[in-house]
Amino acid sequence: xxxxxLIAVGSSPLGKTDLPGRDLFSKALAEAFEELPDPADVVDGxxxxxxxxxxxxxxxxxxxxxxxxxxxNVPAERVEACAAAGAxxxxxxxxDVRAGVHDAVLACGVEKMTxxxxxxxxxxxxxxxxxxxxxxxGITAPATYALLARRYLHETDATERxxxxxxxxxxxxxxxxxxxxxxxxxxxxxxxxxxxxAPPLKxxxxxxxxxxxxxVVVANDEVAAELQRRSDAVRVAGIGSAANxxxxxxRDLTFVEGANVAASTAYEDAGVDAADVDVAExxxxxxxxxxxxxxxxxxxxxxxxxxxxxxxxxxxxxxTDVRINTSGGLKARGHPIGATGLLQAVEAYEQLTxxxxxxQVADADTALLINEGGVADxxxxxxxxxxxxxxx
Amino acid sequence: MTDxxxxxxxxxxxDDITADSPFTLPGFFDALAEGRLVAARCTxxxxxxxxxxxxxxxxxxxxxxxxxxxxxxEVISYTSVNRPxxxxxxxxxxxxxxxELDSSARLTGRVEASLEDVAIGDxxxxxxxxxETVDIDPDFDLSxxxxxxxxxxxxL
Ligand SMILES: [Zn+2]
Numbered sequence: 001x002x003x004x005x006l007i008a009v010g011s012s013p014l015g016k017t018d019l020p021g022r023d024l025f026s027k028a029l030a031e032a033f034e035e036l037p038d039p040a041d042v043v044d045g046x047x048x049x050x051x052x053x054x055x056x057x058x059x060x061x062x063x064x065x066x067x068x069x070x071x072x073n074v075p076a077e078r079v080e081a082c083a084a085a086g087a088x089x090x091x092x093x094x095x096d097v098r099a100g101v102h103d104a105v106l107a108c109g110v111e112k113m114t115x116x117x118x119x120x121x122x123x124x125x126x127x128x129x130x131x132x133x134x135x136x137x138g139i140t141a142p143a144t145y146a147l148l149a150r151r152y153l154h155e156t157d158a159t160e161r162x163x164x165x166x167x168x169x170x171x172x173x174x175x176x177x178x179x180x181x182x183x184x185x186x187x188x189x190x191x192x193x194x195x196x197x198a199p200p201l202k203x204x205x206x207x208x209x210x211x212x213x214x215x216v217v218v219a220n221d222e223v224a225a226e227l228q229r230r231s232d233a234v235r236v237a238g239i240g241s242a243a244n245x246x247x248x249x250x251r252d253l254t255f256v257e258g259a260n261v262a263a264s265t266a267y268e269d270a271g272v273d274a275a276d277v278d279v280a281e282x283x284x285x286x287x288x289x290x291x292x293x294x295x296x297x298x299x300x301x302x303x304x305x306x307x308x309x310x311x312x313x314x315x316x317x318x319x320t321d322v323r324i325n326t327s328g329g330l331k332a333r334g335h336p337i338g339a340t341g342l343l344q345a346v347e348a349y350e351q352l353t354x355x356x357x358x359x360q361v362a363d364a365d366t367a368l369l370i371n372e373g374g375v376a377d378x379x380x381x382x383x384x385x386x387x388x389x390x391x392x
Numbered sequence: 393m394t395d396x397x398x399x400x401x402x403x404x405x406x407d408d409i410t411a412d413s414p415f416t417l418p419g420f421f422d423a424l425a426e427g428r429l430v431a432a433r434c435t436x437x438x439x440x441x442x443x444x445x446x447x448x449x450x451x452x453x454x455x456x457x458x459x460x461x462x463x464x465x466e467v468i469s470y471t472s473v474n475r476p477x478x479x480x481x482x483x484x485x486x487x488x489x490x491x492e493l494d495s496s497a498r499l500t501g502r503v504e505a506s507l508e509d510v511a512i513g514d515x516x517x518x519x520x521x522x523x524e525t526v527d528i529d530p531d532f533d534l535s536x537x538x539x540x541x542x543x544x545x546x547x548l
Contacts, residue, residue, distance in 0.1 A: 138480035146471035
């Protein structure tokens with residue numbers, strides 16, 4: 001089996017932009033290939049994560065993005081699992097490189113969520129929920145996550161203020177991230193006084209509707225050695241994915257089991273434990289997810305995931321010293337659905353190669369990514385990345 | 393909760409999967425329109441699944457049978473949809489809940505009560521409405537969904 005490496009990353013501006021999806025992809029591609037030969041001389045295939053064709057009335061995104069990258073007569077596929085699409089693209093690229101099917105593959109993701117306004121985004125995202133009983137009850141993404149949050153607050157000592165603190169922490173992190181959609185801090189009172197979206201979730205508990213794209217080049221040992229300085233490559237040490245039930249009603253509302261399976265698989269594949277992870281990007285589509293995922297990834301004891309906001313020395317016994325969502329997370333970096341899993345990889349790449357600037361976590365050499373789709377963990381991909389040179 | 397008469401126990405054969413059988417959505421909603429909420433029950437591990445399906449998510453077994461459900465249960469979690477999808481705008485704000493029926497089957501549904509009147513643990517009863525009563529934008533329905541009834545919970 002070949003080793004898979006991330007040798008270059010790129011992202012588009014994140015937020016409401018005047019660029020359609022394909023042009024956002026062009027931006028991400030241009031950054032990723034700034035110091036590389038033409039994509040056609042580097043990669044032998046492409047996967048693109050895209051949540052919905054409803055935004056731009058365009059399927060065949062694999063073919064389109066391949067064309068825009070100058071790739072022809074190579075496999076180029078769209079993959080879809082709602083917000084987990086980006087990490088699925090990464091997973092497929094890693095699998096192909098590890099298996100020796102291709103020497104290098106482009107994993108990318110793109111979403112033009114603002115194309116149909118808030119209503120368009122609500123309706124497009126609604127297609128991710130179970131149709132027969134849940135969609136037909138009028139639910140939305142915030143409402144389904146509010147069902148998780150309400151139960152979490154019921155079963156644990158956590159409060160709405162604890163959830164708001166997660167948003168405050170992620171905004172503070174994003175203030176130091178030049179890629180982030182919201183590069184400003186917010187205070188706890190602003191978050192607590194914000195309007196209800198789906199109680200107990202308020203505006204600042206919810207990731208924004210975002211346009212954006214990201215691209216990551218996955219390569220085997222030979223291509224990585226030829227194109228990159230060793231300190232600039234990151235190794236994909238482990239990867240795992242798992243589906244849970246589609247209907248939120250048929251899942252454990254306070255234990256994201258699919259995410260736990262995906263993370264455990266990725267740890268085992270990488271030969272690491274949760275305690276080895278220095279930085280993690282986890283899928284905080286809604287604040288409660290960050291707490292649930294800290295528990296599912298075995299960073300935190302059950303019911304204490306909200307301490308993700310605390311410095312390691314101030315956390316309860318049983319917590320690791322991982323730093324979570326240094327990018328600002330989905331909440332503040334932005335959440336262009338199909339690109340999110342790859343934006344997580346971009347942050348980990350920067351942390352593991354010492355390029356994270358003000359956000360840099362000292363000695364970061366192992367990262368975990370958790371990217372979920374559907375309501376929470378209807379589908380989850382977890383990825384362990386390690387620094388090639390032993391740490392930033 | 394009782395296993396229905398003339399019950400099929402899986403693995404289902406191709407001939408068992410017809411639009412008359414509650415193992416399919418048309419059959420499930422036909423039964424619901426007649427006042428019967430039918431789940432699949434796993435004969436290996438007793439997991440109850442709504443709507444019915446050919447295999448058990450709990451243990452993987454295809455030895456499933458049909459099981460008529462009680463109409464009463466309790467609220468496991470709840471919220472309010474303040475900005476629903478466009479087809480449901482006229483119902484906003486919509487109180488929704490995850491309800492565990494007395495059989496242990498779980499489903500999501502609207503609750504006919506305002507948010508502040510609902511709490512975890514509240515007892516509720518399922519009501520089945522004609523699609524016309526709910527007045528969902530007809531553009532929302534797929535061609536095969538037009539006659540399907542809508543379910544809603546009432547506080548007890
Ligand atoms: Zn079973």
